[in-house]
Amino acid sequence: MKRTLMTMAAAALLVLTAPVFADDYKIDTGHTFIQFKISHLGYSYVIGRFNDFEGTFTYDEKDPSKSRVEASIVTGSIDSSHAERDKHLRGSKFLSVGKYPGARFVSTVFEDQSNGKALLKGDLTLHGVTKPITLDVTHVGAGKDPWGGYRRGFEGTTRLSLKDFGIKGPGPTSQELEVLVVVEGIRT
Amino acid sequence: MLKNSTSEYGWIGITLHWGMAVVIIGLFALGLYMTSLDYYDPWYQKGPNLHRSIGVLLLTVLVFRLVWRIANPRPEPLGDDPPVLHKAAELVHRLLYLFLFAIAFSGYLISTADGRAVEVFDWFSVPALLPGVENLEDYAGEVHLVLAITLMVLVGVHAAGALKHHFIDKDRTLLRMLGINK
Numbered sequence: 088m089k090r091t092l093m094t095m096a097a098a099a100l101l102v103l104t105a106p107v108f109a110d111d112y113k114i115d116t117g118h119t120f121i122q123f124k125i126s127h128l129g130y131s132y133v134i135g136r137f138n139d140f141e142g143t144f145t146y147d148e149k150d151p152s153k154s155r156v157e158a159s160i161v162t163g164s165i166d167s168s169h170a171e172r173d174k175h176l177r178g179s180k181f182l183s184v185g186k187y188p189g190a191r192f193v194s195t196v197f198e199d200q201s202n203g204k205a206l207l208k209g210d211l212t213l214h215g216v217t218k219p220i221t222l223d224v225t226h227v228g229a230g231k232d233p234w235g236g237y238r239r240g241f242e243g244t245t246r247l248s249l250k251d252f253g254i255k256g257p258g259p260t261s262q263e264l265e266v267l268v269v270v271e272g273i274r275t
Numbered sequence: 276m277l278k279n280s281t282s283e284y285g286w287i288g289i290t291l292h293w294g295m296a297v298v299i300i301g302l303f304a305l306g307l308y309m310t311s312l313d314y315y316d317p318w319y320q321k322g323p324n325l326h327r328s329i330g331v332l333l334l335t336v337l338v339f340r341l342v343w344r345i346a347n348p349r350p351e352p353l354g355d356d357p358p359v360l361h362k363a364a365e366l367v368h369r370l371l372y373l374f375l376f377a378i379a380f381s382g383y384l385i386s387t388a389d390g391r392a393v394e395v396f397d398w399f400s401v402p403a404l405l406p407g408v409e410n411l412e413d414y415a416g417e418v419h420l421v422l423a424i425t426l427m428v429l430v431g432v433h434a435a436g437a438l439k440h441h442f443i444d445k446d447r448t449l450l451r452m453l454g455i456n457k
Contacts (some may be wrong), residue, residue, distance in 0.1 A: 163410065170388035170412040171323075177413060257314040 109147035112239055112272025114158065116141065120269045121160060129260035135167030135176075142192075144272055146239055151199035156207065156270075160190040181254055187215045195219070207243060214252045220245055222268070237274040242267070279347040282451075288347065289454045291340045298333055299375070300430070302326060303423055327386055328395045334379040341372060353446040367433050374426040381422060384415035 121137045142158030163184040165176050177184040194209035205224040210217050222243035229239035245266050249256040256262050278285040284292075309322030352361045386393045387403035388411040394400045405411065440448035450456075 163413075168389070170391070171386060173389075174385070174412040174416055 109145050109150075109153055110237075110239075111275045112144050112146065113275050114140075114142040114144070115238070115271045115273050118240075118269075118271035120267070122267045122269075123264045124267070125264040126260045128258065133167055133172075135165060137161070137164050137190075138166050139164035142270075143275075144270070146272075151205065152197055154194075154197040154199075154205075154207075156192065156194040156197075156209065158192045160192075162188060162190050162213075181256075182214060187213075190214075192220075197224075211247075211252075213247075214254050216252045218251050220247065222266075227269075232273075238271055239274070240269070240271040242269050244268075279350060281348045282350055284350055284452055284454065285347070286454065287343060289452060291336070291343065292452060295333065295336060295340065296430075298329060299426075302329060302333065303427055305329075306420075306423060324394070324396075327382070327393050328398075330379060330382055331393060331395045331401055334376075337372070337375050337379070350451065353448050353451070354440055354444040356444075364433075364436055367429055367436070371426070371429055371433065374422055374429065378419060378422045378426060381415045381419040385412050385419060388412035388415065 119140070119142075121140060122134060123136070124132050124134045127133050137160045139161035140158060142156065144156040145154055147153040162182050163177055165173055165182065165184075167173055167176065176182055179185075189212075191212045192209055194207055196206075196208040198206040198208070200206070203226045205226070207222040207224045208219060209222075211220045222245045224241050224243045227240040227242055230237070232238050243266075246263055247266055248263050250262060276283070276285050277287050279288050305322060305326050309318060309326060312319045312322060352364065383393060383401065384405065387401075387406065388408070390403045390406035392400040392402045437449045437452070440446050441450070447455075
């Protein structure tokens with residue numbers, strides 16, 4: 088009896104202290120970049136980014152398919168390195184940031200492809216429209232940082248069609264944009 | 276007669292008044308037009324370039340006009356309106372000056388919000404003063420538009436006053452600003 092109790096207590100202790108593999112991370116906004124690249128007239132590109140966002144993700148090394156991501160972006164923080172263009176991009180012809188101040192991504196599926204690559208599927212809400220999108224994700228690395236924290240980083244790319252989100256776009260050659268996100272999280 | 280007297284406007288004052296009136300109303304119309312254009316419109320870049328360049332030159336003329344106004348006698352108001360109406364007319368004049376300065380400054384802030392200079396034709400450029408204020412171009416843009424619309428209302432009040440003098444009081448207020456003697 089005593090022996091059984093001891094075993095149970097030991098088992099309970101073991102369960103409680105067992106390493107939790109699904110770690111939670113908070114996105115480090117100083118080391119995370121949400122960039123886009125869109126054709127200019129078909130002759131070149133405009134590259135821009137969103138400066139104000141926040142998010143969290145969960146990553147389970149043992150079972151990456153349990154990974155989840157959530158992020159929200161302040162659309163008014165769009166920055167294409169030209170204030171007058173940014174003013175237009177925020178306006179009613181494009182992002183309508185007064186009406187739709189936030190964009191949001193919530194992941195639904197993380198398909199690990201076991202070579203450091205994965206497909207991250209989720210719902211993107213932009214310009215008031217929610218559409219499923221898929222990002223090609225590369226796991227860049229993880230480990231201790233020099234300041235006592237633990238970090239993990241990913242890179243993701245996708246293509247978006249402005250039309251899908253009810254945005255007319257500036258012209259016929261500029262209807263699709265490439266999105267590149269570099270995300271670094273600090274374990275919480 | 277180039278300078279004003281206490282009863283008449285000189286030719287410099289008259290030219291400044293009507294020349295600026297045309298330019299100011301033109302800039303207002305151009306501003307509304309150019310912001311409505313599609314990206315592929317031939318005027319999409321020409322319009323704003325012209326608007327900025329003329330705007331900066333207008334500001335320098337405005338400064339000169341203010342100096343000219345201070346350095347010259349002011350023709351006395353005509354007609355036998357009560358003093359409160361003279362005060363109101365004078366207030367409108369001052370507001371017109373104030374709004375012109377504020378509109379020029381807010382417009383300058385839109386174009387220089389990210390540290391870029393304002394190019395005045397291919398002639399010279401005005402450097403940025405206040406870069407680095409977040410979303411400055413948006414705030415300055417709204418202020419610029421609201422002030423410009425308010426200015427046009429003031430212009431309407433100012434013109435209505437002139438027409439009242441001409442058609443109702445039948446005095447020389449409007450003719451005097453046109454430099455017509457009789």
